[in-house]
Amino acid sequence: MKAAFNKVLIANRGEIAVRIIRAAKELGLQTVAVYSDADARSLAVQMADEAVRIGPAHASKSYLDADAVLHAAELSGAGAVHPGYGFLSENADFAERIEAAGMVYIGPTPEAIRTMGNKAAARAAAMRAGVPTVPGSEGVVNDADSAVAQAEAVGYPIMIKASAGGGGRGIRIARDEAELRQQFATATAEAKAAFGNGEVYLERFIRRARHIEVQILGDGARVVHCFERECSLQRRRQKVWEEAPSAALSETKRAELCASALRLANAVSYRGAGTLEYLFDDDTQEFFFIEMNTRIQVEHPVTEMVTGIDLVKEMICIALGNPLRLRQEDIRLEGAAIEVRINAENAAKGFMPSPGLISQLVVPGGPGVRFDSMLFPGYTVPAYYDSLLGKLIVHDRDRANALARLRRALGELKVEGVHTTIALHQALSGDAQVAAADVHTGFLETWLDANPLAPASPIPVAAPAAVPSAPTPSSEKVTA
Incomplete structure (x- = not known):
């Protein structure tokens, strides 16, 4: 392969940085890691x-400092930057600065990030592309009579949502006209008190919504999909468990969903890896586009397991200037895969973060088992970042066998020195409703x-494991 660049800087940390380094090395590229003081x-x-x-431990002074990351890229002589997920990965200005400095941004164009990273703009783009969005009022609703008129067109039950709300706050649900009239004045008063803005709008309430997303890859001229993942098991809107394929979709509905994702991605000439997220109504069998993530996802290994496609490598190959080397007819869905997120949290105490020293690590193995992580015995989990330690992913010929494999692998996995969510996933993997895929958000x-x-059992106080000395890469440079 004739590369447009031969060195990639990974503007991230943790397991995704490890993942990207491995993919880049397999493509024969040099790699540059950035690190804060907590990650030395x-x-x-x-x-x-x-x-x-790139700076001290706090993310705002290191991984979120675009100036520091750009300086590191220039200092190292990197020809490209991969942002991973989180941090600066959906920052159009950062992508623009990378390109302005003469480097390749391994991801979509800044224009695509701006369009699809903004929920309102993405919704408008979806509507232009004929992709269904959640039915609701067209803009702000000013009085109860207007609300009733629009609710008749949308259908009940309906949500009254504060325009300035967020994080699940500022929402009331009305199941009929009488309840809507009763709730409207209350909702506007609450919105004014909570957010300083009494404006509200309407949106259909989906009783049993599933969260289903479609993975796509594009080269700016052509886009393919890699089928869907279901991510309905969530806590506080944060995904906990992901799987592919979704047990809720018929083959016909799967084809419709994936076709809609292709229409929207093609409409914005998408480049790189991206994920289009939908709500799926179990009662009506309708799906509605809600947003797009213009980056690689935490749960991308689920798709890799059922398709055999290395999504990170494909991203890099596209960034090298190669046309998309996958044809839609060659992408097949094989078997079932499940990913569970292993976090450093005490689930019995409100999922309290649990940083600390990893005293022992036993990684499960065997056919169809993968553990993506940055852990090793002696590693200290810092208190400054997301609590994700790793992702346990399993694959088998069908969902029932994948669940059995997951239970076995969870039994083998041992992470000692911090509290983890392993026990949570052991309980979920043995639950009858989860086994029946009878779940929603x-x-x-x-x-x-x-x-x-x-x-959780107390973490024993023991002599710390030997901590390796600070690594000495072949060329360690320090930014100002």
């Missing part, structure tokens, strides 16, 4: 060909109320 001994720093310090929080987890 991280696995990504040890694995990369070079490492550049509100399932897990209700399940947790009905199935309180046993208090």
Whole structure:
């Protein structure tokens, strides 16, 4: 392969940095890790060909500091930057600065990030492309009579949502006209009190919504899909468990969903990896586009397991200037895969973060088992970042066998020195409703109320494991 660049800087940390380094090395590229003071001994720093310090532990002064990351890229002589997920990965200005500095941004164009990263703009683009969105009022509703008129067109039950709300707040549900009239004045008063803005709008309430997303890859001229993932098991709108394919979709509905994703991605001439997210109504069998993530997803290994496609490698190959090398007819869905997120959290105490020293690590193996992580014995999990330690992914010929494999692998996985969510996933993987795929986006929080987890055992105080000395990459540079 004749590369447009031969060195990639990974503008991220943790397991995704490790993942990108591995993919880049397999393509024969040099790699540069960036690190904060908290990550000086991280696995990504040890694995990369070079490492550049970008600041102190707090993300705002390191991984979110675009100036520091750009300086590191220029200092290292990197020809490209891969943003991973989180941090600066959906920052159009950052992508623009990378390109202005003469480097390749491994992801979509800044214009695509701006369009599809903005929910309102993405919704408008979806409507232009004929992709269904959640039915609702067209803009703000000013009085109860207007609300009733629009609700008749949308259908009940309906949500009254504060225009300035967020995080699940500022929402009331009306099941008929009488309740809508009663709730309207209350909702506007609450919105004014909570957000300083009394404006509200209407949106259909989906009783049993599933969260289903479609993985796509594009080269700016052509787009393919890699089927769907279901991510309905969520806590506080954060995904906990992901799987492919979705047990809720018929082959016909799957084809419709994926075709809609292609229409929208092609409409914006999408380049790189991206995910189009939908709500699926179990009652009506309708799906509605809600947003797009213009980056690689945490749960991308689920798709890799059922398609055999290395999504990170494909992203890099596209960024090298190669046309998309996949044809839609060659992408096949094989078997079933499940990913569970292993976090450093005490689930029995409100999922309290649990940073600390990893004293022991036993990684499960065998056919169809993958563990994406940055852990090693002696690694100290910092308190400054997301609590994700790793992702356990399993694959088998069907969902029932994948669940059995997951239970076996969870039994083998041991992460000692911090509290983890392993026990949560052991309980979920043995639950009858989860086994039947009878879940929705509100399932897990209700399940947790009905199935309180046993208090976690105290972490024993023991002599710390030997901590490796700070790595000495082949070229360690320090930014100012």
